[in-house]
Amino acid sequence: MNNVIETILNHRSIRSFEDQLLTAEQIEAIVESAQAASTSSYIQAYSIIGVTDKEIKKKLAEIAGNQSYVENNGHFFVFCADLYRHTVAGEMEDQSVDTSLESTEKFMVGLIDAALAAQNAAIAAESMGLGICYIGGIRNNLNEVTELLKTPERVIPLFGLAVGVPKKSSSKKPRLPMKHIYHENTYEQNQELYREQLESYNDTISNYYSERTAGKRNDTWTGQMVGMLDKKSRLYMKEFVESKKMNLR
Template sequence: MNETINLQRNHRSIRKFEDKSLSKEQIKTIVESAQSASTSSFIQAYSIIGVTDYEKKEKLAQLAGNQSYVARNGHFFLFCADFFRHELIGEMEGKNVQASLESTEKFMVALIDTALAAQNAALAAESMGLGICYIGGIRNHLEEVCELLKIPSRVLPLFGLAVGYPEKMTDKKPRLPYEHVYHENEYEQNEEEYRNQLETYNKIISNYYAERTNGERKDTWTSQMANMLEKHTRMSMKEFVDMKGFNRR
């Protein structure tokens, strides 16, 4: 394996960072790496907000579900789907772009572009010996996040990325089996085989938690997912997305 593949395969989320800020050069390198990601039709439908104000970071931590590492890290990046500049482009060029910007297709493009950029940023940070943690909790209270960071219409905050110097390295969490994820030529739909693979993975995950917690935790992956999916969380997201000018058509 080469260095890049080893880096990718050794990823783990870091939730405890040293009290040390990233340098301006590190931040610029991470953002420029994000910008080097693939982008559909060169549309570049995202923006990144770096949050350095400690009071704002503390507020974001609270809004994200009291996750302390949102405030205590080397730098906090907020990744946003962004068509604000594209609306201006329509005005500059005298073109009616509203229907396109509000389409489900362009909504998907913006989400994918943002995710690709963020993963480039994450890999760049990890290649520098930094740790990262994606923060989906910022979607808990998006109106307050937008107000706090003065985010306009046509810009949709998707997730945060906490980056910093790891204070403690966590164990690598086992992923689903290769055979369960990779399909060749057609989608494998053998439910019995699927269930067997999931049962095997459940044992792996249960053992992983038991080893980390000295037997205090032994839950399985399928129980985690079922419990999580049974809860109705962020069910007003469609209305918020529409209000921001996305996915209306």
């Protein structure tokens, strides 16, 4: 096993950071690593906004559910799906590309490109001994987020990435077993096997929480997921995305 794989496998979310800002060199290395990620047809359909303004970070923390580590970290990055520059490219070439930019396919390209870039950034940060935490909570109110960050049409903030020097590490959370995630040739649809794998994983997660909380918590993964999915959160998203002239076709 090499150092890159060790870094990847050692990942855990960090939610407590030292009061120490990232250096310009660290930020540059993280962004350049993000840009080195694969991108569909060279379209590079994403942008990254580094948030250093204390008031903006404070407001983003409130939007994300009062998560203190959105405000208190070494640097906060916001990853956006971005087709705005492609609108400009069409204007520069005197050709309308609206039909393509409004398609579900190009919307998906923006999401995928941004996610690939962000994961490169996360691995780069962790390889430097920094901790990271993805922040999906900014999607609680994207109307306000777009106002704060002044993002134009066809740019959608997707998630944040808090990065910094870890103050306190967390334990590594067990993932689903590989045999449940990885299928060969066709998707495994044996319901009995599927349930057995999930029951086994439920035991693993329940024991993990019990050990971590000295017996105060022992919920299962399936129970956790159903509880989360039952809340029906962020149902405004389809309307919001369409208002940005994306995912219309």
